[in-house]
Every structure is written in structure tokens, then in C-alpha cells.
Amino acid sequence: MEMGFYFYTACCFLVIFSKASTAIDTLFQSDSLIDGMTLVSGDGSFQLGFFSPGSSKNRYLGIWYNNIPMQTVVWVANRVNPINDSTGLLKIQSNGKILLLVQNTTAVWCANSTARVENPVLQLLDSGNLVVRDGKDSEPENYLWQSFDYPSDTMLPGMKIGIDLRTALHRRLAAWKNWDDPSPGDLTYGVELEGTPEMVLRKGSEKYYRSGLWNGDGFSGTPNLRSNPIFDYDFVWNENEVYYIYSLKNKSVMSRFVLNQTQSVRQRYTWNPETQTWKLFSIMPSDLCDRSGLCGPNGDCDNSKLPACQCLTGFRPKWLERWNSSDWSDGCIQSKPLNCKSGDGFIRIGKVKTPDTTNSWVNKTMNLKECRAKCLRNCSCMAYTNLYVTRGGSGCAMWYGDLLDIKQFQSDGQDLYIRVSASEAERQKKAKVKLAIILGTVIAALLGFLLIVCYILRSRRKLKDEVKDKNLNDREDKDENEDMELAVFEFGTIAQATDSFSFNKKLGQGGFGPVYKGTLGNGQEIAVKRLSKSSGQGLHEFKNEVKLIAKLQHRNLVRLLGCCIHGDERMLVYEYMPNRSLDSFIFDQTRRRVLTWSKRFRIICGIARGLLYLHQDSRLRIIHRDLKTSNVLLDSEMNPKISDFGLARTFGGDQTEANTNRVVGTYGYMAPEYAIDGLFSVKSDVFSFGILLLEIISGRKNRGFYHVNQSGNLIEHAWRLWEEGKPLDLADEFLAETGDLSELLRCIHISLLCIQQHPEERPNMSSVVLMLGSHNELPLPKQPGFLFYKKPFEADCSSGNDGSSSRNEISLSLLEAR
Numbered sequence: 001m002e003m004g005f006y007f008y009t010a011c012c013f014l015v016i017f018s019k020a021s022t023a024i025d026t027l028f029q030s031d032s033l034i035d036g037m038t039l040v041s042g043d044g045s046f047q048l049g050f051f052s053p054g055s056s057k058n059r060y061l062g063i064w065y066n067n068i069p070m071q072t073v074v075w076v077a078n079r080v081n082p083i084n085d086s087t088g089l090l091k092i093q094s095n096g097k098i099l100l101l102v103q104n105t106t107a108v109w110c111a112n113s114t115a116r117v118e119n120p121v122l123q124l125l126d127s128g129n130l131v132v133r134d135g136k137d138s139e140p141e142n143y144l145w146q147s148f149d150y151p152s153d154t155m156l157p158g159m160k161i162g163i164d165l166r167t168a169l170h171r172r173l174a175a176w177k178n179w180d181d182p183s184p185g186d187l188t189y190g191v192e193l194e195g196t197p198e199m200v201l202r203k204g205s206e207k208y209y210r211s212g213l214w215n216g217d218g219f220s221g222t223p224n225l226r227s228n229p230i231f232d233y234d235f236v237w238n239e240n241e242v243y244y245i246y247s248l249k250n251k252s253v254m255s256r257f258v259l260n261q262t263q264s265v266r267q268r269y270t271w272n273p274e275t276q277t278w279k280l281f282s283i284m285p286s287d288l289c290d291r292s293g294l295c296g297p298n299g300d301c302d303n304s305k306l307p308a309c310q311c312l313t314g315f316r317p318k319w320l321e322r323w324n325s326s327d328w329s330d331g332c333i334q335s336k337p338l339n340c341k342s343g344d345g346f347i348r349i350g351k352v353k354t355p356d357t358t359n360s361w362v363n364k365t366m367n368l369k370e371c372r373a374k375c376l377r378n379c380s381c382m383a384y385t386n387l388y389v390t391r392g393g394s395g396c397a398m399w400y401g402d403l404l405d406i407k408q409f410q411s412d413g414q415d416l417y418i419r420v421s422a423s424e425a426e427r428q429k430k431a432k433v434k435l436a437i438i439l440g441t442v443i444a445a446l447l448g449f450l451l452i453v454c455y456i457l458r459s460r461r462k463l464k465d466e467v468k469d470k471n472l473n474d475r476e477d478k479d480e481n482e483d484m485e486l487a488v489f490e491f492g493t494i495a496q497a498t499d500s501f502s503f504n505k506k507l508g509q510g511g512f513g514p515v516y517k518g519t520l521g522n523g524q525e526i527a528v529k530r531l532s533k534s535s536g537q538g539l540h541e542f543k544n545e546v547k548l549i550a551k552l553q554h555r556n557l558v559r560l561l562g563c564c565i566h567g568d569e570r571m572l573v574y575e576y577m578p579n580r581s582l583d584s585f586i587f588d589q590t591r592r593r594v595l596t597w598s599k600r601f602r603i604i605c606g607i608a609r610g611l612l613y614l615h616q617d618s619r620l621r622i623i624h625r626d627l628k629t630s631n632v633l634l635d636s637e638m639n640p641k642i643s644d645f646g647l648a649r650t651f652g653g654d655q656t657e658a659n660t661n662r663v664v665g666t667y668g669y670m671a672p673e674y675a676i677d678g679l680f681s682v683k684s685d686v687f688s689f690g691i692l693l694l695e696i697i698s699g700r701k702n703r704g705f706y707h708v709n710q711s712g713n714l715i716e717h718a719w720r721l722w723e724e725g726k727p728l729d730l731a732d733e734f735l736a737e738t739g740d741l742s743e744l745l746r747c748i749h750i751s752l753l754c755i756q757q758h759p760e761e762r763p764n765m766s767s768v769v770l771m772l773g774s775h776n777e778l779p780l781p782k783q784p785g786f787l788f789y790k791k792p793f794e795a796d797c798s799s800g801n802d803g804s805s806s807r808n809e810i811s812l813s814l815l816e817a818r
């Protein structure tokens with residue numbers, strides 16, 4: 001019945017807001033906010049009103065960004081009690097209580113003020129905070145209630161996520177269940193106090209991601225965030241409060257931090273005013289090693305290693321068999337038993353995310369030496385580190401028992417000192433000394449060498465100055481600069497761009513390793529070729545490839561953006577080609593129809609021009625040696641771009657043929673003289689181009705000559721049709737229906753010229769380009785270079801091959817290795 005009373009007062013004081021006066025940010029006792037009306041904060045940043053999320057018809061009271069077209073809700077009042085019609089009504093009572101009513105009577109949500117004042121008003125602030133305050137008092141500290149104390153899934157600048165120890169108010173984010181339902185899902189983010197406070201993302205009861213200890217400058221789990229361009233952040237921890245807070249460096253940039261239930265992640269977005277979209281700025285957990293406790297007790301997770309889990313130095317797997325089979329949950333134990341009484345030692349591991357703080361203890365003023373001494377005294381203390389170093393004082397954190405959830409970083413991170421037996425510590429020390437001696441010797445030797453070089457150079461320069469020949473010097477400088485142009489990416493950048501080489505970012509398996517799609521911080525899309533170590537490509541070949549490609553620039557060649565070297569891993573970063581490779585079109589039953597004859601002809605001409613550039617027009621003379629449909633990529637406009645120059649070799653100007661001790665290439669595309677004798681020349685590329693042409697025209701693969709297939713290979717088939725006088729039967733049926741038949745015939749003719757048995761009879765690429773562009777009479781092709789081989793001695797690599805797109809592309813180097 002009390003509700004009835006509210007209803008009558010509501011009726012009496014109802015003020016109808018007109019659309020024109022929406023820019024009102026305050027609701028007074030006499031007002032009500034009904035569905036269809038909104039409050040807008042003073043500067044127009046945020047709006048409060050009723051909305052329906054996603055495809056739901058339910059109505060919720062919420063706050064969203066006002067001045068962007070995409071409705072982005074940051075707070076919801078009645079998360080668990082949706083309104084099923086448009087009778088929602090918001091009002092504030094004289095006792096400071098906020099009520100959200102349905103049908104004038106039922107309260108679906110309410111909020112109490114902490115104190116009573118004479119004239120409470122409800123106001124939407126520019127920060128997106130909805131507050132109840134005394135109408136006469138606008139001191140921020142004196143809010144009687146604020147929505148920032150009851151966050152939904154979004155953290156806005158100025159909001160505290162954490163615990164007020166005086167009032168036990170726990171401010172914690174909880175994700176929406178899904179796009180249509182803002183009720184709390186099981187993904188939460190907040191401060192956890194056990195042991196030493198840190199931020200924890202939980203999925204249900206599972207600890208999913210930890211921020212790591214606050215070391216005074218940042219969280220040890222995100223060392224790379226410390227100097228970011230968008231926001232400053234702080235973790236406050238005193239006797240009254242423990243909370244995380246952030247503020248924007250540039251107030252006109254919009255940035256929010258939100259939990260995403262469907263992806264089980266914490267994401268930060270920034271608004272991009274140019275594209276009018278939210279751009280993902282960061283994501284947590286961002287890789288395997290961010291997932292809490294992956295490697296078990298005393299494990300060390302390093303995403304750059306395979307497997308990612310290693311035991312900490314001085315530890316060994318508890319159950320070797322399980323550990324070897326990638327079940328790391330049992331973790332590691334000390335390799336040599338500790339002996340606390342007779343004395344243990346510590347070894348330092350650098351650049352880590354500190355262990356789970358549940359069993360930890362912190363003193364903010366103790367220095368590192370005192371910290372070590374204290375840890376050494378207590379036999380259950382297993383590790384320590386120092387904190388607050390850059391904030392004047394020093395600090396000490398120590399851990400008891402097993403060390404959980406340590407992550408290894410590459411470039412930045414906390415130093416952690418872990419307890420090991422005295423003998424282990426001694427061993428490490430010796431190893432270090434040894435290393436230092438070796439390093440010292442090497443450095444000394446280098447210095448001596450440099451001195452000599454300097455001396456020689458100086459005397460040479462003197463000589464040169466006399467001759468006044470500065471040209472050579474200039475040229476040397478220039479060459480050096482050209483080498484420097486290539487971008488070298490940090491491993492962290494690449495790992496982040498590719499979600500740590502996650503499976504769903506994999507584009508395919510190239511000749512020398514998997515290729516991943518990635519998105520750089522600036523939004524640029526890239527393709528990362530992660531060269532597999534087993535490929536046999538040495539550092540030399542890698543550098544060769546990188547330098548070669550970097551120097552080549554042609555519209556029909558894939559552009560290399562840079563490379564990444566990390567330990568003995570090597571990666572190449574290319575521009576991303578949205579339409580993938582040619583084989584994904586021409587050998588696909590439905591996608592082949594996209595490539596009409598005119599498009600295919602354009603692609604053929606593009607490939608020919610790209611190859612001509614490689615053979616003749618570039619400063620270097622480059623033979624591709626592995627030209628095939630999967631090495632021809634297509635950009636968004638279906639322009640062909642040749643990729644994978646890993647196998648290319650440079651030549652001196654007059655050299656046209658060379659003998660190689662290692663045959664590389666793909667069966668089915670290799671010219672006979674190359675496959676048999678290892679002789680390669682530009683003409684072997686011309687042969688491959690001829691095969692490519694046949695495949696583009698016929699839509700069929702030229703299966704390797706070892707392939708069990710009665711109809712023989714494509715070359716045989718094409719030659720037979722040519723001799724029988726019906727060459728056009730070779731063409732994909734649907735091409736013959738729609739294409740320019742004379743052009744088609746001409747291309748078949750050219751392809752047969754390219755695959756002639758003898759290299760010297762094949763045209764070079766400049767003739768091919770001419771032939772493609774003119775209507776002149778062409779010479780008659782001679783018999784092609786069939787490869788009437790029996791299967792190679794190791795047939796197992798192709799047996800059971802069903803002709804799926806990549807299985808039969810086995811390079812010879814593989815066979816040779818046996």
C-alpha cells in the first residue's frame with residue numbers, strides 16, 4: 001500500500017519533459033523520469049534513460065555515451081529485474097531513496113542514500129557517475145549515493161574498483177550474461193585481499209587471471225602498460241581502502257574498460273572518432289601464460305617457448321611422465337632438497353610476473369637486504385622481491401610455500417629471488433662467473449679487434465683524403481642504410497598481434513612454417529610467417545630472404561613489412577592479403593566461379609609481370625624456384641601478388657644457370673632439368689609458370705608425377721588434347737562458356753610453350769609478357785617436359801593422399817633429408 005502512496009505523489013508531481021529540453025542533468029524530488037525521456041550530463045558526455053539491449057524487448061534503466069552513434073551502455077540499474085513494458089518510471093524521494101517503478105506501483109530497483117538531507121537531488125555527472133547529493137552541496141566527497149559504487153561491467157575513468165575497508169563496500173565488475181541480457185554473468189573482476197591484495201579476474205569460482213603484485217609503478221603482470229599513451233593508473237592500498245583507479249591522459253579521448261562474458265576476457269576499448277567505432281586497445285588474459293596456474297606449482301610459463309611451461313631454475317617436474325605429456329598441473333619440486341638449518345641460497349630470475357599473492361606478505365619500507373635476511377630466517381619463505389623501488393623508499397614482498405602462476409616476460413618485468421639449496425645456488429653462481437669470464441674475454445678480444453680496425457680505417461681514410469675519393473664512402477653508407485630500412489618487430493608485438501599465435505589466427509601452412517594473421521596496435525593487418533625450426537632454413541637463408549624481399553617492390557609482389565628474430569625463432573611479417581591465395585579459388589567448387597575468364601587473364605598477366613620483374617627488371621636477378629598457385633596471393637581487388645621468396649637465390653649479372661646442392665621446390669611444378677639434375681635457371685621458373693597457367697585455365701591441379709592417378713598428369717592431358725586438335729577442352733567448363741575463346745586458346749598455347757622439354761626452347765618472361773599482350777603468331781610448341789618417373793623411393797609421404805590442397809605439395813628437400 002505504501003507503493004500506492006508513491007504512485008499518487010508521483011502523479012501529482014509528474015513533469016513532462018519535452019524533447020527539446022533533453023539537456024537536463026538533474027532530477028528533483030518533484031520530477032519523474034519516464035520511459036522515452038533522458039537525463040544528459042552537463043557537458044553532454046553521458047545519457048541516462050531506458051533502453052533495450054541487443055535483440056531483447058525488455059526495458060532497463062541505464063547510462064550510455066551520449067555523443068557517439070553506437071549505443072554503448074556503461075551502467076545498468078535494474079540488471080536482474082527487467083521491465084517488460086514501457087511503464088518504467090524513475091524518481092527520488094525526500095528521504096534520498098531512488099525508486100524505479102513499473103506500472104506506477106511495483107519497485108523493480110531501489111537505492112538508499114547513506115544520510116538524510118533536506119533536499120536530495122539526483123544528478124548525472126560528466127564522468128558518467130549518477131549521484132544523489134544535497135541540492136545545496138556539490139562537494140564530491142559528500143555524495144549520499146553514487147552509481148560508481150555499484151558498477152556493472154564497465155569501469156570508467158575515476159571509478160574505484162576495490163574495497164572500502166571501513167564500510168565493507170565491495171566494488172566489483174561483473175560481465176553481462178550476453179548481448180541481450182545485462183544480468184550478471186559469472187565473470188567478475190575485483191580486488192582480492194587474501195595474503196597481499198591484487199586484482200583478480202574470476203570465471204565462476206576459478207581464478208582466471210591475476211594482475212600480479214602492485215610494485216609501485218604498475219602491476220607486475222602488465223609491465224608494458226606502464227608507459228601507455230592513453231591512461232594513468234594507480235593501485236591504492238592503505239588502512240581505509242584498497243582499489244584500482246585510472247584517469248585519461250587526454251580528456252577528449254574516450255576509453256573504457258569492460259568485461260566480456262562470451263570471450264571470458266577483460267577488454268579496454270578506445271573510441272576512434274575517424275571510423276566512429278570502438279577500437280580494442282588491450283585484452284586480458286592475452287596469452288596462454290596469462291591464464292592463472294597453467295604450469296602448476298613452481299612452474300614458469302614462457303609463451304615464447306615450446307612447451308610454454310618450464311620448471312623454475314633449481315626445480316624439476318614432480319611427475320616427469322605427466323609433465324612430458326603436457327599435463328603440468330602437478331608442477332615442479334626442488335631438484336635438490338633444501339636444508340634450512342645448514343643454510344640455503346637464493347637465485348634471481350628476471351622479468352617475471354610475481355607469483356600468486358595468496359601466501360605472501362609485504363612490508364612497504366623494508367629494503368632488499370632486510371627482505372632477504374627475513375626470508376632466509378623463515379624456512380617456509382620460498383621467494384622474495386623488492387617493491388616501491390622508484391617511489392623513494394623500498395619495499396619487500398615474500399612468498400611462503402609453493403610459488404604459483406609465474407609468467408616470464410621478454411623485455412620487462414619484476415626480479416624474483418627464489419630459495420634453492422646452497423649447492424644449487426653455488427652451481428648457478430659458478431655458471432654465472434664462468435659466463436662472466438667468457439663474456440669478459442670476448443669483450444676484451446672485441447675491443448682489441450676494434451682498436452686494430454679503427455687504426456687501419458684511420459690510416460686508410462688518411463690515404464683516401466689525399467686522393468680525395470669520397471665516393472666509395474658515400475656508397476658504403478647508402479648500402480648500410482638500405483639494410484636498416486627493414487622493420488624489426490619485437491616478439492611481444494607479434495605475439496600480441498596474433499593472440500600468441502592462436503589457432504584461430506592461423507591462415508595456413510606455408511612451405512616453411514605456419515602463417516598467422518595478426519593485427520598490430522595501430523590496426524594494421526599483417527600476415528606472420530613463423531618459420532619452423534625443422535625447416536632447415538638457417539640464419540643465413542633467413543637473412544638472405546629478408547634482405548631480398550625487402551629490396552623488391554612491385555605491385556605484383558607481396559610486400560615484406562619486416563621481420564622478427566626471437567631466440568632461434570624467425571618470423572617474417574608481410575602485408576595481409578584478404579583474399580588469401582589463388583588455389584583457394586581455382587580449386588574450390590564454389591569460389592572458382594568468382595574468377596571469370598577476364599579476371600583470370602588479369603591474374604595471369606599480373607603474375608607474368610611480377611615474374612618478369614624478378615627475372616630481369618629488379619637490380620638483383622631472382623629465380624623464384626617455388627612458383628605455384630598457393631604462392632600467388634590475392635589482394636582485396638583480386639590483384640595477384642607473388643609470395644614466398646624464401647627459396648630465391650641471387651645471381652651475378654651474366655649468370656643464367658647454376659648448380660645447386662639442395663633442391664627445393666614443389667613436385668608438379670618443377671622443371672625436369674631442375675628436379676633431375678638440380679639445374680635451375682630463369683627457364684625453370686618459366687616452366688612453373690606454364691604449369692600455373694594450365695591450372696588456372698583448367699581449374700585442375702597438376703598432381704605430382706608420383707601420384708597414383710590413371711588419367712596421368714595435367715601436362716600429359718593438355719598435350720594430348722593439343723595434339724588431338726581440341727585444346728579448348730582443357731579449359732574449365734564455365735570459362736569456355738563465358739570467356740574470350742581466342743584469348744583462352746592463346747593462353748593454352750603460351751603455357752605449352754613454357755613447359756617444353758628443353759629449357760632453351762622455352763620463352764623468357766619478357767617474351768611471355770609480350771605474347772600475352774599481342775595477337776602475333778606464336779611458334780608451335782614442342783613436346784612438353786613430361787616427368788615419366790616412377791614414384792620416388794619414399795612413397796609413404798604421398799600415400800593416402802586424397803588430393804587435398806596442400807598434402808601433395810611436398811618439397812624435395814624433405815626427401816633429400818632422409
Ligand SMILES: *[C@@H]1O[C@H](CO)[C@@H](O)[C@H](O)[C@H]1NC(C)=O
Binds near residue numbers: 084085
Ligand atoms: C510483465 O511482468 C509482470 C510481473 O512483473 C507480469 O505480471 C506481467 O504479466 C508481464 N507482462 C507481460 C506483457 O509479459
Ligand SMILES: *[C@@H]1O[C@H](CO)[C@@H](O)[C@H](O)[C@H]1NC(C)=O
Binds near residue numbers: 011
Ligand atoms: C499510472 O499513472 C498514469 C499517470 O501517470 C495513469 O495514466 C495510469 O492509469 C496509471 N497506471 C496504473 C496501472 O495505475
Ligand SMILES: *[C@@H]1O[C@H](CO)[C@@H](O)[C@H](O)[C@H]1NC(C)=O
Binds near residue numbers: 110111112
Ligand atoms: C534500503 O533501506 C531499507 C530500510 O530503510 C531496507 O529495507 C532496504 O533493504 C535498503 N535497500 C538497499 C538497496 O540497501
Ligand SMILES: *[C@@H]1O[C@H](CO)[C@@H](O)[C@H](O)[C@H]1NC(C)=O
Binds near residue numbers: 250251252253
Ligand atoms: C587530445 O585528443 C584529441 C582528439 O584525439 C586531439 O585532437 C588533441 O590534440 C589531443 N590533445 C593532446 C594534448 O594530446
Ligand SMILES: *[C@@H]1O[C@H](CO)[C@@H](O)[C@H](O)[C@H]1NC(C)=O
Binds near residue numbers: 262
Ligand atoms: C566481446 O568481444 C568480442 C570480440 O572482441 C566482441 O565481438 C563482442 O562484441 C564482445 N561482447 C561484448 C558483450 O562486449
Ligand SMILES: *[C@@H]1O[C@H](CO)[C@@H](O)[C@H](O)[C@H]1NC(C)=O
Binds near residue numbers: 320324
Ligand atoms: C621426459 O622428457 C625428457 C626430456 O625430453 C626425457 O629426458 C625423459 O626421458 C622423458 N621422461 C619420460 C618419463 O617420458
Ligand SMILES: *[C@@H]1O[C@H](CO)[C@@H](O)[C@H](O)[C@H]1NC(C)=O
Binds near residue numbers: 363365366367
Ligand atoms: C616493516 O619494516 C620496517 C623496517 O624494517 C619495520 O620497522 C616495521 O616494523 C616492519 N613492519 C611490519 C609490519 O613488519
Ligand SMILES: *[C@@H]1O[C@H](CO)[C@@H](O)[C@H](O)[C@H]1NC(C)=O
Binds near residue numbers: 361380381400
Ligand atoms: C614463517 O612464516 C609463516 C607464514 O607467515 C609463519 O606462519 C611462521 O610463524 C614463520 N616462522 C617463523 C619461524 O618466523
